[in-house]
Amino acid sequence: MKVIKFGGSSLATGVQVAKAVSIINADVERRVIVTSAPGKRTPTDVKVTDLLIQYAQQVIAHHETDKIVMQILTRYQAISDYFELNTAVMTALTNRLCALTTKSFTDQDYLLAAFKAQGELLNAILLTAILNQQGIPAKFVDPQTVGFLVSGTPNDASVLPATYANLASWQLPANVRIVFPGFFGYSQTGDISTFARGGSDITGAILSRGLRADLYENFTDVDAIFTVDTRIVSHPAMIAKMSYREMRELSYAGFSVFQDEAIIPAIQGQIPVNVKNTNNPTAPGTLIVPEQFLFNPANPITGIACSDRFSALYLHRYLLNKEVGFTLKLLEIFQKYGLSYEHMPSGIDDLTIIFDQRKLDPPTIHHLCRDIRTTLHPDYLEWIDDYAIIMVVGEGIAHTIDTMGKIIDSLTQNNIAIHMINQGASRISIMIGTQRKDAPAAVRHIYDTFFVKSEV
Structure with a gap:
């Protein structure tokens, strides 16, 4: 069984989502799909998460929110229109987004976390509808229903050990794909809390460990992890295979594909991670494995x-x-x-x-x-x-x-x-x-x- 995660650029438009659907359909072992919020469509675009932060700030300041809500919904509407989904899907998303203003929160930090989390949550609901329309049986799963528990502050959460026990006892439904929103979990009091950095990557790694996946596939917008930043060296060599600890060292010092803390759950579970390109899914990508699986690297430098x-x-x-x-x-x-x-x-x-x-x-x-x-x-x-x-x-x-x-x-x-x-x-x-x-x-x-x- 494989857990796969799509980054924001991979789910930003109808065209990109269609590529993700094809990737999911190409391998029956891709059972659990983790969504990010829609990312930038162009270099000057605004991520949906940033729009949701604006929405939260306007609610906190008691300002008018109709314009920002419409701006957010337009992003999902464009994807829905691309697949010609039933209007009921967008109605459900609209109701969820607007209902946020009627809810009470422990404090403004929890309010912000709950608003931010909607980017991934709404995208998971939307992708589930798209998969089912395309003849790929799929089910949306809210993190709360499987006991995806976190501690820490509302906008800098850490997974609780109980989450792994809950996931281990959860039986994946047969013959159906699970669509799981990334970036957030629930506190023991039922409040939404978000991870600070690399949120959807962290969710994918946690699910991979908890569900004992054979592989965690992380789909992004590059063919592989490069040996060096492409802004410094043009067309550098790609890394075919690297160890967990090599990835950690490089992420810490500036590699942007993974935040250095994002794959720790996968490391703890000894789950191989494959970084691949949504736009070129047949490329082998970069495989990140336990160091004992590396055999006499030809170059001392990775x-x-x-x-x-x-x-x-x-x-x-x-x-x-x-x-x-x-x-x-x-x-x-x-x-x-x-x-x-x-x-x-x-x-x-x-x-x-x-x-x-x-x-x-x-x-x-x-x-x-x-x-x-x-x-x-x-x-x-x-x-x-x-x-x-x-x-x-x-x-x-x-x-x-x-x-x-x-x-x-x-x-x-x-x-x-x-x-x-x-x-x-x-x-x-x-x-x-x-x-x-x-x-x-x-x-x-x-x-x-x-x-x-x-x-x-």
């Missing part, structure tokens, strides 16, 4: 990613390595401000702490540095905003001895300063810190070294 969302705090103090409790005091200061750090490479007299700058603001940075100076008395302290991290990732790195040297040579020979270099504890990733302006060129030079020169 992928290269970079991100400039980081900042760094550099500390220098003589005999730092001799002082007991120095790092503990530093971590206590981070705890005071509710901060987690990303990396902490160190030397005998030096320490660099790397942060996700999205979690910081100027006042916090100012107070953080003040407390560190007061408490730890460093000889030198510098806050560095001009910081990018490049992750070079591959299961083969652990089994080769010259990868690090080749990376360093590729950068130094092209006058790119390395601010930090560190090999991860797993030995499958090498992290390089550079100035932001140097990051794209650094990625290109590393790519050329391992994917161009290696082919010559």
